[in-house]
Amino acid sequence: MYEHRDDYRRWVLPEVLEAQADARGDQTFLTVIGEGSLTYAAAARQARQVAAHCARLGVAPGDAVAVLLPNGLDFVRLWLGLGRIGAVIVPVNTGLRGDFLAHQLRDCGARVVVTVGEATHAVAEVLPELPALEVLDLAGWEQAPGYDGPLPAASDTACLMYTSGTTGPSKGVLMPHAHCYLFGLGSIEGLGVTDADRYYVSMPLFHANGLFMQLYATLIAGASAVLRPRFSASSWLSDIREHGCTVTNLLGAMSQFVVAQPARPDDREHALRVICPVPNPPSHERAWRERFGITEVVSAYGMTEVNIPLYGRLGASRPGTAGLVLDRWFDVTVRDPETDDLLPPGEVGEIMVRPKVPFGFMTGYAGLPDATVAAWRNFWFHTGDSGVMDDDGWVTFVDRTKDCIRRRGENISSFEVESAIARLDGVAEVAAYAVPAGAEGTEDEVMLAVVPAPGARLEPADVAAHADRVLPRFARPRYVEVVDALPKTPTQKVRKQELRTRAVTASTWDREGHRG
Structure with a gap:
């Protein structure tokens, strides 16, 4: 374990890396499937x-460097x-294109x-807008x-x-260095990660979960990580088994x-001791424990802005909940979202x-001081998520109150x-909103x-074809409905909740080839 694990003044990425290299030398830090390995030294x-x-x-x-790289050794080398x-590393989703990409750059x-492969073409398309x-x-x-320059401080922006x-x-x-570190430390405390563990990382490193909750946790603990370039459900268990x-x-x-993968007689033949699935509905927890034989199933809740303040507890099964506070x-x-008054247990x-x-949180939204202040009203960060806390302190996520859609792990x-x-000819107005994906746990x-x-x-x-040309794959609509008018409030705001409640109807177009 990093020798200054709990000293927030020493929560600095290069300091952690150098200390672990001195302590662990030739121990394997990271193996990238199909590419190779890195020792700590x-x-x-x-x-x-x-x-x-x-x-x-x-x-x-202090310079910002945009990074569009796939999971691999080069991404990790550049991060470090x-x-x-x-x-300041700016990890950009490699699936972005057009205006989505140009805005972030x-x-x-x-x-x-820094970019390679398919993302190079997307960057080249927007470079004329960014001279x-x-x-x-x-x-x-x-x-x-x-x-051999000076080290940054825990308060300096890292990401x-x-x-x-x-x-x-x-x-x-x-995201200051201390904030990034605390993502990893939370995993260590919530999941009991030690230097004997091997972390299987199949999420993209341009997200906090993959980069900080998993890979940084590995570094802090002095463990080893196995990184898959791209998630594969069919390879998930075989990877875990092969790499221990x-x-x-x-x-x-x-x-x-x-x-949903077909059950196999060897589903329980692996060394996996703990899994952190978010969300964790009861049917999934039963599968993890009974079908796969995983001893510990621990959920969590957090945001890029606020870290991961809630974790389940080892030895305590509470499927469907987000966890207890890492107090x-x-x-x-x-x-109360209107008054900010504290609500009693059991109230949403x-x-x-x-x-x-x-510096255990974000220091703000870049270039958006008003949005930063609004989010921090009354000295509490307002997540925009609704939830309920029971008498024992367990928090259950209820719904997103913000007008945000979550699909395939992407916000x-x-x-x-x-x-x-709206740029498609013939479109007067458009509303985009989330509808249930159907299967439990698949989000929106x-x-x-x-x-x-x-x-x-x-x-x-035709609307869907336009979407496919201008939107990243994860943001493309499954359902499209042409309507005479959008429901609105007296101040002409679209009533998204009314649209979400109505959801898919018999007249809805579905790209999977059937009507609602």
């Missing part, structure tokens, strides 16, 4: 080399190397972007000497990560995809959070979807209600 050495290479190309402490400089203020942005070439980092907006485009969350993995996380529909590091309450309200240690901004669809599907312009004739299939 090699990871530290290569981080210093990548840092020197980036510094030689003009990257300075930028951390050594004290630069412009908004983050990065001068350089100040240059593509940084990682080639040649192996010849660079080790970087700028985007999360979906509601009334506007995606917002950049400013003992702990893993799943998010959203990933659980449903794994549980060493956080305060969590359920309050808004989940509100605040940290107990300096989708309805505003950005609507903006993209995206649905559009589209109002044609006067005299225009809109076909749902």
Whole structure:
């Protein structure tokens, strides 16, 4: 375990890495399936080399560097190397394209972007809109000497990560080093991770779950991680078995995809001792325990902005709940969303959070001081999620109160979807909203209600085809309904709840080939 594990002044990525390299040397830190491995000593050495290479190309402490890389050794080297400089990594979803991508690259203020493979084409398409942005070439980092500049502080921004907006485009969350570290420490405390564990990481590293809750937890604990380039439900158990993995996380529909795999006689033949699935409905927990023979099933709740303040407890089965407060590091309450008054146990309200240690939260939304202040009203961070706390302190997530859609582990901004669809000729108005995906645990599907312009004739299939051209894959609608008008309030705001309640009808177009 990192020797300064609980000293928040020492929650700094390069300091953790150097300490673990000194202590563990040739122990394997990371294995990337199909690519190779890194020891702790090699990871530290290569981080210093990548840092020197980036510094030689003009990257300075505090600079934002946009990164569109798949899961792999280069992503990890760059994360560690930028951390050594004290630069700010901006991990961008490799599936973004068009306006979605251009917004994040412009908004983050990065001068350089690092990308390879398919994402290179998406970046090339938007570069004409971003004349100040240059593509940084990682080639040649192996010849660079080790970087020996000063270390960043726990309060310095380490990461700028985007999360979906509601009334506007995606917002950049400013994440200090201490905040990023606390994601990993929470996993260690919530899941009992030790240096004997092997963490199976199948989520993308451009999300906090994969990068911080899992990979950073591995680093802090002095454990080892096995990284799959892309999640595969059919390979999930065989990977875990082959590599002797003992702990893993799943998010959203990933659980449903794994549980839906055909049962096999060897489903219980593995070393997995704990799994952290979010959400964790009762039917899934039964499958994890009875079919797969996993001893511990622990759920959690959090956001990019507020870390992971709720975890289940080892040895305590509470399927369907988000967990108890990690009260060493956080305060969590359920309050009236209008008055901010504390609600008694059993009443549904808004989940509100605040940290107990300096820089254990985000420091704000990049370039959005008003949004930052609004989120922190009355010195509580307003998550926009409704929940209920029982007499024993267990919190159950009820619903999203924000106008946000969650699909396949991605938060989708309805505003950005609507903006993209509104550019199609013949569209007068459009509303994007979430409807149930159908299967338990698979989160949301995206649905559009589209109002044609006067005299225009809109076909749902044409709307969907336009969506496929301009939206990233995870944000594309499954359902489209052409309507005469959108339900609105007296102040002309769209009544999204009314649309969500009505959901799929007999007239709804479904891209899976059948009517509602």
